[in-house]
Amino acid sequence: MRKALAAIQSAAAPDELEALRVRLLGRKGEVTAQLKALGSLPAAERPAAGKAVNRIKKELSAAIAERRRALNECLLDADLSAGGIDASLPGRGVLPGSEHPISRTLRRVRTILAGAGFSARSGPEIEDEFHNFTALNMPGNHPARDMHDTFYLPSGMLLRTHTSPVQIRSMLAEGAPLKIISSGRVFRRDSDQTHTPVFHQVEGLAVDEGVSLANLKSLLHEFAERFFERKVQVRFRASYFPFTEPSAEMDVRWEDGGWLEILGCGMVHPQVLRSGGLDPERYTGYAFGMGVERMAMLRYGVRDIRRLFGNDVRFLGQFAP
Amino acid sequence: MKVDVAWLREWCGPQASDRALAERLTMAGLEVESISGGGGGAVLELALTPNRADCFSVRGVAREIAALFGASMASREAPAVAARSDARRELRLTAPEGCPRFAGRVIEGLDAAAGTPGFIARRLIAAGMRPLHLLVDVTNYVMLELGQPLHAYDLDRLDGDLCARWARPGETLALLDGAEMTLDSDVLVIADDRQAVAAAGIMGGLGSAIGGGTRSVLIESAFFAPAAVAGRARRLGLQTEASLRFERGVDPAGQVEALESATRLIIESAGGRAGPVVDSVDSQRLPRRQPITLRRARLAALLGLALPDADVAAMLRGLGMRVEEIRAGWRVTPPSFRFDLDMEADLVEEVARIHGYGNIPETPARWSAHPAPATEQRVDEDRVRALLIDRGYCECVNYSFFDEETHQVFHAGEPQLKLANPLSGELSVLRRSLWPGLLRNYRANRDRGTPRARLFEIGVCFSGEPAEITEEKWVAGLLAGNAVPEQWGEARRETDFFDGRGDVEAVLRLSLLASRCRFEAARHKALRPGRSIRILRDQERVGWLGELHPRLTDGGKGTAPQVFALRLDAVCDSKPAQGARISRFPSARRDLSLRCPRSVPAGEMLAAVRAHGGDMLREVFVFDVYESGETLQADIKSIGLGLIFQSISRTLKDSEVDDAVSGAVSLLEEKFGTSVRE
Numbered sequence: 001m002r003k004a005l006a007a008i009q010s011a012a013a014p015d016e017l018e019a020l021r022v023r024l025l026g027r028k029g030e031v032t033a034q035l036k037a038l039g040s041l042p043a044a045e046r047p048a049a050g051k052a053v054n055r056i057k058k059e060l061s062a063a064i065a066e067r068r069r070a071l072n073e074c075l076l077d078a079d080l081s082a083g084g085i086d087a088s089l090p091g092r093g094v095l096p097g098s099e100h101p102i103s104r105t106l107r108r109v110r111t112i113l114a115g116a117g118f119s120a121r122s123g124p125e126i127e128d129e130f131h132n133f134t135a136l137n138m139p140g141n142h143p144a145r146d147m148h149d150t151f152y153l154p155s156g157m158l159l160r161t162h163t164s165p166v167q168i169r170s171m172l173a174e175g176a177p178l179k180i181i182s183s184g185r186v187f188r189r190d191s192d193q194t195h196t197p198v199f200h201q202v203e204g205l206a207v208d209e210g211v212s213l214a215n216l217k218s219l220l221h222e223f224a225e226r227f228f229e230r231k232v233q234v235r236f237r238a239s240y241f242p243f244t245e246p247s248a249e250m251d252v253r254w255e256d257g258g259w260l261e262i263l264g265c266g267m268v269h270p271q272v273l274r275s276g277g278l279d280p281e282r283y284t285g286y287a288f289g290m291g292v293e294r295m296a297m298l299r300y301g302v303r304d305i306r307r308l309f310g311n312d313v314r315f316l317g318q319f320a321p
Numbered sequence: 322m323k324v325d326v327a328w329l330r331e332w333c334g335p336q337a338s339d340r341a342l343a344e345r346l347t348m349a350g351l352e353v354e355s356i357s358g359g360g361g362g363a364v365l366e367l368a369l370t371p372n373r374a375d376c377f378s379v380r381g382v383a384r385e386i387a388a389l390f391g392a393s394m395a396s397r398e399a400p401a402v403a404a405r406s407d408a409r410r411e412l413r414l415t416a417p418e419g420c421p422r423f424a425g426r427v428i429e430g431l432d433a434a435a436g437t438p439g440f441i442a443r444r445l446i447a448a449g450m451r452p453l454h455l456l457v458d459v460t461n462y463v464m465l466e467l468g469q470p471l472h473a474y475d476l477d478r479l480d481g482d483l484c485a486r487w488a489r490p491g492e493t494l495a496l497l498d499g500a501e502m503t504l505d506s507d508v509l510v511i512a513d514d515r516q517a518v519a520a521a522g523i524m525g526g527l528g529s530a531i532g533g534g535t536r537s538v539l540i541e542s543a544f545f546a547p548a549a550v551a552g553r554a555r556r557l558g559l560q561t562e563a564s565l566r567f568e569r570g571v572d573p574a575g576q577v578e579a580l581e582s583a584t585r586l587i588i589e590s591a592g593g594r595a596g597p598v599v600d601s602v603d604s605q606r607l608p609r610r611q612p613i614t615l616r617r618a619r620l621a622a623l624l625g626l627a628l629p630d631a632d633v634a635a636m637l638r639g640l641g642m643r644v645e646e647i648r649a650g651w652r653v654t655p656p657s658f659r660f661d662l663d664m665e666a667d668l669v670e671e672v673a674r675i676h677g678y679g680n681i682p683e684t685p686a687r688w689s690a691h692p693a694p695a696t697e698q699r700v701d702e703d704r705v706r707a708l709l710i711d712r713g714y715c716e717c718v719n720y721s722f723f724d725e726e727t728h729q730v731f732h733a734g735e736p737q738l739k740l741a742n743p744l745s746g747e748l749s750v751l752r753r754s755l756w757p758g759l760l761r762n763y764r765a766n767r768d769r770g771t772p773r774a775r776l777f778e779i780g781v782c783f784s785g786e787p788a789e790i791t792e793e794k795w796v797a798g799l800l801a802g803n804a805v806p807e808q809w810g811e812a813r814r815e816t817d818f819f820d821g822r823g824d825v826e827a828v829l830r831l832s833l834l835a836s837r838c839r840f841e842a843a844r845h846k847a848l849r850p851g852r853s854i855r856i857l858r859d860q861e862r863v864g865w866l867g868e869l870h871p872r873l874t875d876g877g878k879g880t881a882p883q884v885f886a887l888r889l890d891a892v893c894d895s896k897p898a899q900g901a902r903i904s905r906f907p908s909a910r911r912d913l914s915l916r917c918p919r920s921v922p923a924g925e926m927l928a929a930v931r932a933h934g935g936d937m938l939r940e941v942f943v944f945d946v947y948e949s950g951e952t953l954q955a956d957i958k959s960i961g962l963g964l965i966f967q968s969i970s971r972t973l974k975d976s977e978v979d980d981a982v983s984g985a986v987s988l989l990e991e992k993f994g995t996s997v998r999e
């Protein structure tokens with residue numbers, strides 16, 4: 001019996017297995033012979049002996065069936081393998097392209113701030129004096145206008161020099177409380193190594209009762225850590241913008257130990273709240289704004305701002321889809 | 322502005338390193354961009370913000386240091402120089418709204434050969450100025466030290482007395498730098514009895530300029546109202562040290578002091594006899610600092626921090642303010658030189674600055690529990706962007722303007738939307754479409770060795786008339802080169818119209834209202850006739866798709882790029898899906914092979930079959946098109962249509978389906994002249 005099982009296990013081909021089956025279980029096979037021999041035993045021994053032989057027959061049948069399955073599997077495998085392909089070749093079709101780093105940066109800023117309850121608003125790129133300057137506390141000959149070299153249209157309209165006009169439009173349209181971000185293209189008549197006449201800004205505005213500079217500091221510190229995805233040290237320096245008072249700039253401590261300015265911010269100037277139709281005695285607010293190109297350059301290690309407008313696919317292809 | 326540190330320390334010298342001074346100034350809003358030199362010769366380069374006119378001098382910065390370090394200012398009152406002659410000129414306030422204070426003094430009998438003392442020359446050079454002539458150098462030196470711009474006239478070249486008045490229409494003035502200016506009537510001038518001799522607060526005239534032979538001088542020390550100077554210098558293209566200070570505001574109380582200081586320095590070097598100080602003042606028109614109420618509660622609310630009363634008062638007093646305690650807080654009168662302080666918020670900033678922004682806590686805002694919107698009424702712009710990127714496109718960003726020639730090529734016949742003051746001709750016309758930018762990007766990349774292009778941009782384009790410009794956001798794409806990147810597994814094929822159309826259909830399909838869109842053949846100046854279509858949504862024109870006109874594709878180099886453009890706001894409105902029942906009965910497919918004239922648009926055949934098909938017809942599609950072949954005549958094409966029938970409520974009988982197919986066949990025959998191929 002043990003020998004028979006071993007022979008079944010080592011049968012290397014279906015033919016060999018079939019021959020083995022015939023030799024063991026066939027009409028003239030060894031097990032069949034034993035069954036036939038039962039008749040010559042005394043009647044008292046017959047049931048027990050019959051049971052034993054039938055058990056052997058059953059076991060051998062099962063072993064043969066199992067071995068046949070295994071052999072067939074092997075055959076199928078060998079057959080299929082013969083029809084194999086060179087799976088090392090690359091796949092068909094088109095791989096994704098890439099998202100522009102400016103879009104990507106804007107999207108990340110929006111996502112981070114959406115978590116803090118800010119929702120996006122937009123406004124026109126062609127603006128008027130009132131929304132771009134006057135309402136933002138930069139009337140007529142305000143010296144801060146020196147920093148806003150402006151493109152004008154023959155009609156007297158202008159290309160917005162910042163995204164802040166959206167603040168005024170939103171306050172007038174929606175009132176308070178308000179928590180918005182506005183982003184998009186802005187234009188200044190300036191072009192050199194570090195300035196392009198078109199660039200992008202994103203800014204936030206929160207107006208409510210009891211909004212404080214301490215709230216602003218908290219939000220922006222956390223924003224910087226989300227944006228750069230690491231713990232960062234920040235500092236707030238006093239600065240000046242006509243539309244905020246107090247005003248500050250936020251610097252981030254960079255890996256080299258130096259401080260890098262990343263954004264301007266402050267408490268909304270009472271005059272700006274009034275321009276937006278809100279009572280500065282009741283409401284306070286903070287605003288902050290940053291250059292998208294600058295944020296993208298810091299995040300992705302881009303040195304020359306003009307690269308961002310060169311549209312060289314070798315450059316663009318480095319960015320994730 | 323550059324400031325010599327040693328000079329600064331003569332005015333206020335706290336025990337602190339130069340670096341520590343720079344650090345505190347920076348944090349308080351007087352940004353030190355660099356410290357150069359060192360070892361006693363250090364110079365701070367300050368980037369002053371336009372509100373801090375009072376810091377446009379050594380003394381001004383010293384005051385700031387005194388406040389920040391709690392140090393005291395040195396007492397450096399310039400002693401009055403007694404008059405030793407009667408020589409004087411009257412200084413008239415003809416336009417007191419522009420010049421409410423006009424002080425001056427004559428000095429006669431100067432040694433014309435006297436040179437500028439070394440310390441003055443050194444400090445001017447450190448500040449980035451060039452020593453020129455003792456009298457000019459002294460006026461500059463006093464301006465750097467005290468912030469009061471002075472002007473020196475050659476007395477012998479003046480005709481009579483001086484007045485400050487508005488320029489007369491068409492009046493001209495030859496300036497020190499040699500330029501001849503025609504002045505507008507809103508420019509304030511200093512004039513003698515004959516003519517204008519200086520653009521007040523901006524630049525002196527050539528006719529009365531100090532020269533090698535000057536023996537008598539009139540020094541002008543005036544207060545020009547910021548509103549009378551602001552903007553003029555920029556308009557005339559003449560921003561000077563004087564105009565920068567006057568338009569931001571100089572101390573209206575500092576004219577005589579500056580005059581005395583200059584007199585003393587001149588006489589020390591060149592001798593001479595000073596005449597009496599003439600000081601014409603219209604005190605009603607001089608700016609006067611009004612008291613401002615600073616409420617304790619407001620201060621704490623804005624900063625998010627309550628400070629001890631005594632600290633607040635001490636900080637404000639340290640800045641030279643008069644502080645009176647009142648029940649709600651403080652009544653504060655700023656000093657005459659602080660033009661930037663006229664409301665409560667300004668004082669809040671002063672307290673924050675001196676206390677240090679770093680010492681204000683970071684307090685998270687109270688949690689606001691408004692659920693965020695997640696609309697299905699519109700397709701998000703980022704979704705469109707992601708779709709194109711996933712289909713292999715690179716996103717580009719181009720400027721919003723191009724040159725007139727580009728406008729002509731793409732938009733001949735439409736008005737140019739020009740900038741009034743462009744940077745250059747290349748950037749002078751607002752873009753009406755995104756294609757010129759993408760075409761330029763394609764060419765540049767192709768010439769750098771990347772001939773296959775999938776480029777897109779999302780941005781605002783402008784339309785309408787110059788007087789009434791409309792802004793619309795578009796998405797546009799350009800496709801060129803191989804249909805798929807060259808590889809082993811797919812036959813090489815040039816990108817064609819239908820690659821572009823596939824991408825457009827995919828963008829449109831982002832909206833569940835896409836079925837409202839139609840495509841129709843139409844001509845566009847930039848597109849090749851016969852390969853251009855317009856996209857409509859209901860009746861509204863929302864975009865274009867086609868092959869660029871060969872005229873635009875610098876002939877011969879490969880096949881022409883395909884382009885598309887869609888008005889984003891017009892194709893993005895959508896709706897939530899409505900789940901409908903799905904049939905559980907079998908479907909039946911029938912294929913039709915049809916011959917028809919080449920001119921019959923397949924799209925119309927599909928539409929006709931669809932319209933005729935009723936509830937049973939689930940789907941119809943084109944599975945094949947032959948346009949040329951041995952067996953077909955040149956003006957005949959062969960089209961294969963697949964029709965799938967299915968009912969929502971029962972299994973269709975073969976006979977019903979056959980009837981429906983023959984109905985479609987006769988409809989097509991009648992309408993388009995098709996015949997079934999055997």
